[in-house]
Amino acid sequence: MELNLQELKQTEFPVPVELEDNIAITSLSQLYNWGRRNSLWPMLFGLACCAIEMIATASSRFDFSRFGFEVMRATPRQADLMIVSGTVTKKMVVPIVRLYNQMPEPKYVLAMGACASGGGPFKEGYNVVSGMDKYLPVDVYVPGCPPTPQALLYGMIALQRKIDGQSIANGDDVPWYGVGPAEPTPVPVLGPDIIDPRQMDMIRRQAESAAMEMAALGQRELPAATQMVAAKATTQEAVAAAPAEVDSDALNFVLPTGGTPWSEAEDIREKRRLRALARKAVRATRRAAETDEG
Amino acid sequence: MVEALATEETIDAQTIDGAIAYLQTQFPDAVKLDDREGYQGLIVDSAQLLKVARAIRDDLGFDYLSSATAVDYLGVDDHMEMVYHAYRTSGGGALVFKAQTDREDAQIPSLVPVWRGADFQEREAWDLYGIRFPGHPNLKRILMWEGFHGHPMRKDWREAYYEEEVKPFDSRWPGGHVHRSEEKNVFGKNVAYPPEIDLNRLMDSSETSVYSSLGLGVDIEQIMDKDGFETNQLVVNMGPHHPSTHGVFRMVLTVDGETVTSLEPVMGYLHRNHEKIGERNTYLHNIPFTDRLDYISSMGNNHGYVLAVEQLMSLGRRYNPPTYRCEALRVMMVELSRIVNHLWAIGFWLNDIGAFFTPVLYFIQERERILDFFEAVAGSRMMCNYMRFGGLFADLPERIKSVSNLANDRVRDYNTMQFLTEMVNERIPRTIDELEQLLTQNEIVLERSIGVGILSAEDAINYSAAGPLLRGSGVAYDIRRADPYSIYPELDFDIAVEQEGDMYARYRVRVQELRESVRILRQILPRLEATKGESIWADGKVGAYAPRVPLGEAYGRVENGKGELGYYIVSAGGKNGSSNPWRYHVRAPSFINLTPMGIMSTGYKVADIVGILGSIDIVLGETDR
Numbered sequence A: 001m002e003l004n005l006q007e008l009k010q011t012e013f014p015v016p017v018e019l020e021d022n023i024a025i026t027s028l029s030q031l032y033n034w035g036r037r038n039s040l041w042p043m044l045f046g047l048a049c050c051a052i053e054m055i056a057t058a059s060s061r062f063d064f065s066r067f068g069f070e071v072m073r074a075t076p077r078q079a080d081l082m083i084v085s086g087t088v089t090k091k092m093v094v095p096i097v098r099l100y101n102q103m104p105e106p107k108y109v110l111a112m113g114a115c116a117s118g119g120g121p122f123k124e125g126y127n128v129v130s131g132m133d134k135y136l137p138v139d140v141y142v143p144g145c146p147p148t149p150q151a152l153l154y155g156m157i158a159l160q161r162k163i164d165g166q167s168i169a170n171g172d173d174v175p176w177y178g179v180g181p182a183e184p185t186p187v188p189v190l191g192p193d194i195i196d197p198r199q200m201d202m203i204r205r206q207a208e209s210a211a212m213e214m215a216a217l218g219q220r221e222l223p224a225a226t227q228m229v230a231a232k233a234t235t236q237e238a239v240a241a242a243p244a245e246v247d248s249d250a251l252n253f254v255l256p257t258g259g260t261p262w263s264e265a266e267d268i269r270e271k272r273r274l275r276a277l278a279r280k281a282v283r284a285t286r287r288a289a290e291t292d293e294g
Numbered sequence B: 001m002v003e004a005l006a007t008e009e010t011i012d013a014q015t016i017d018g019a020i021a022y023l024q025t026q027f028p029d030a031v032k033l034d035d036r037e038g039y040q041g042l043i044v045d046s047a048q049l050l051k052v053a054r055a056i057r058d059d060l061g062f063d064y065l066s067s068a069t070a071v072d073y074l075g076v077d078d079h080m081e082m083v084y085h086a087y088r089t090s091g092g093g094a095l096v097f098k099a100q101t102d103r104e105d106a107q108i109p110s111l112v113p114v115w116r117g118a119d120f121q122e123r124e125a126w127d128l129y130g131i132r133f134p135g136h137p138n139l140k141r142i143l144m145w146e147g148f149h150g151h152p153m154r155k156d157w158r159e160a161y162y163e164e165e166v167k168p169f170d171s172r173w174p175g176g177h178v179h180r181s182e183e184k185n186v187f188g189k190n191v192a193y194p195p196e197i198d199l200n201r202l203m204d205s206s207e208t209s210v211y212s213s214l215g216l217g218v219d220i221e222q223i224m225d226k227d228g229f230e231t232n233q234l235v236v237n238m239g240p241h242h243p244s245t246h247g248v249f250r251m252v253l254t255v256d257g258e259t260v261t262s263l264e265p266v267m268g269y270l271h272r273n274h275e276k277i278g279e280r281n282t283y284l285h286n287i288p289f290t291d292r293l294d295y296i297s298s299m300g301n302n303h304g305y306v307l308a309v310e311q312l313m314s315l316g317r318r319y320n321p322p323t324y325r326c327e328a329l330r331v332m333m334v335e336l337s338r339i340v341n342h343l344w345a346i347g348f349w350l351n352d353i354g355a356f357f358t359p360v361l362y363f364i365q366e367r368e369r370i371l372d373f374f375e376a377v378a379g380s381r382m383m384c385n386y387m388r389f390g391g392l393f394a395d396l397p398e399r400i401k402s403v404s405n406l407a408n409d410r411v412r413d414y415n416t417m418q419f420l421t422e423m424v425n426e427r428i429p430r431t432i433d434e435l436e437q438l439l440t441q442n443e444i445v446l447e448r449s450i451g452v453g454i455l456s457a458e459d460a461i462n463y464s465a466a467g468p469l470l471r472g473s474g475v476a477y478d479i480r481r482a483d484p485y486s487i488y489p490e491l492d493f494d495i496a497v498e499q500e501g502d503m504y505a506r507y508r509v510r511v512q513e514l515r516e517s518v519r520i521l522r523q524i525l526p527r528l529e530a531t532k533g534e535s536i537w538a539d540g541k542v543g544a545y546a547p548r549v550p551l552g553e554a555y556g557r558v559e560n561g562k563g564e565l566g567y568y569i570v571s572a573g574g575k576n577g578s579s580n581p582w583r584y585h586v587r588a589p590s591f592i593n594l595t596p597m598g599i600m601s602t603g604y605k606v607a608d609i610v611g612i613l614g615s616i617d618i619v620l621g622e623t624d625r
């Protein structure tokens, strides 16, 4: 949120009259977020058609500098925000993940347009990644093909609001203050098709079972709609029964054999996420209770 | 008829029919007429292709190979085919010739020794169709990466999210079931691996292997080997993430000091399988996809595609050509797109030679106003999806809303014709004047661009360069005049040409073309006034939305902002026409214009490379498709 100077001066702490105009009191978190949210520098990084609208957003008519996005930096080392502006292809996702790893924390990803959010019009293409979130954590999705500059601005402001909600007091909100360097996202490898290192075990297992049938891995018969729902329900039950063993990605499809062990980093991240969610829920109920009383 | 033309003297080889007859008499056992229904041109015996191609270029004067592409006829006659479209730079129609080969172990001699412009196109055919070209200097994959499994455009190759051969898919229509494709994939992603995948031998990512697969013409091992003998040569990688490459384009250069000794464009980072998807789509589906090719000038892309399909539809019985008003509107939209395109191209070229982001702001501002107009007419700023087979999406609205003053974004309500008149007669000319005043004699622009990135006229033709790149080299070839379409023959305008072939010449060509476009627009406006009230549809949209397209092939081409944009479309399969294209190929100017990038850059400094690329004016959506 924007800092309102008038409000900051109204405090219950005693402030000498002569200093009233010079002292403002706020929480460290607020001050810190105010600085961060107003100096988010995007990376100068265009992928496809959406990049043209991103450039339009940066230029005089729409001008995102007005909201603190100031300048685009061509190097990831100076950027806070990666706007994934266009179709992510398998060939391109490798450098994208590498660029993401090179960005200093805190860093955010905005998926601009249908392509970056979920594959878009080209989703079925053999070289197209079904959305940036298959490889990187995405903070804001902006729908559209391409989103208008106004929509992109709205998305960027949504990101600012997200930052407002983060608190230094909560280590899960600001993991970059944690001890030690953050785990880099594993960079995908271009083999016969793109390979996500996190799925290596699964691919190996599939290859072993497929070696007998000599059928391509990956494709499967599409079950009829009803079966699909049923199958999904079973998977979810299985997940609920043995949560530690099952890849959470598996929620989306039926695993032919058991679960996949995640790398440790994934595990930690997942636990953190769950804890953060739980805390958020507690906060929300508390807030609701407060407003009820008030 | 063939007998009548049997002697050489009676053959008028200037006409296309004459040229075909000439080839038939010269090479009676190597060529035969392509007599499949709806097809044209010749089928050349693969073994003698080079010989015939030389005769086509040297004896008949077809010096410009516009397009070379492959078609897989699996299930139709079970062979593969390369289709070539050759033109004369003096104007006229295409000489179409084809070479056929087996699907297994497909091989066709390379035509690079005859037309260098075949280079990237043959690499593409190898990459996507698995046709080998003996004699090609550097037959590597170009859009996909080395090591990818299979050749994806072959009709029997299926993508990971494969559902059915053609749309509409049963799962979606008419039942209306929706699913996420991820759900049917074991890995939850758009991937499929061959069963023999060997995870222990994944791509080696060492520098040597990264560069040595590119065919740079230098010994990478030696350059990389720091202990080897001393040398100043370096390999420099630019892109795919680089502020100057106009998208996700990559160049690998070897430099000696500051001087470039070789350059290899690397692409495919935005290869989004336009053609594979296009062959699954219905004809109508493809119109919005063409918008996303050259996303700066979507109207021009629409135009080329509808022209190609209309060509095919005109073979059938139920077809009415577009009305006059429709043609006038199409030309107006296309010329406005050309203005947008050139303003953008000049602006970003200036970025590249050091005027970072200041001049381009002025041009983008003018562009915004044109986009407001597109939005009012077609409903979208960039992806207009405006043209239809035999018509248009909509006529001009009575009034449009646009910002009156970009500084404060105040929206005003205009009468459309008044808005257009003001834009064409005042605003755009004013912007061009301002542009010229600031740049044409600007000392830095002159210093940086004169004599840099030279492409000679012969090379430009031989490398199949198109658009301002070709005309900047002194070749007065503009499809609007050389092979006219729509209502261009009756419009009064000149072809912009400059002789020098350097960056500055290309800039001058673009500025002149801006002025010519304004001139055309001034002639269009009275035509729109005169046809007011006339329908944009001839005879009520017959077949416009779900056409059954008669069998045959068609090549529709237009002069787009970046050069010759062509669509090669084959309708095959059914008995009485098809509802999905069998082959849908885009001859993309941005892609083929990069073929001479290597020779244009060698000998110049690293800092010039960026400008040279900017002066070619590429857009990646079209380069990689």
Ligand code: SF4
Residues within 6 Å of the ligand: A048, A049, A050, A051, A085, A086, A087, A112, A113, A114, A115, A116, A120, A121, A144, A145, A146, A147, B292
């Ligand atoms: S969302 Fe649409 S406009 Fe954006 S990159 Fe994808 S196809 Fe292009």
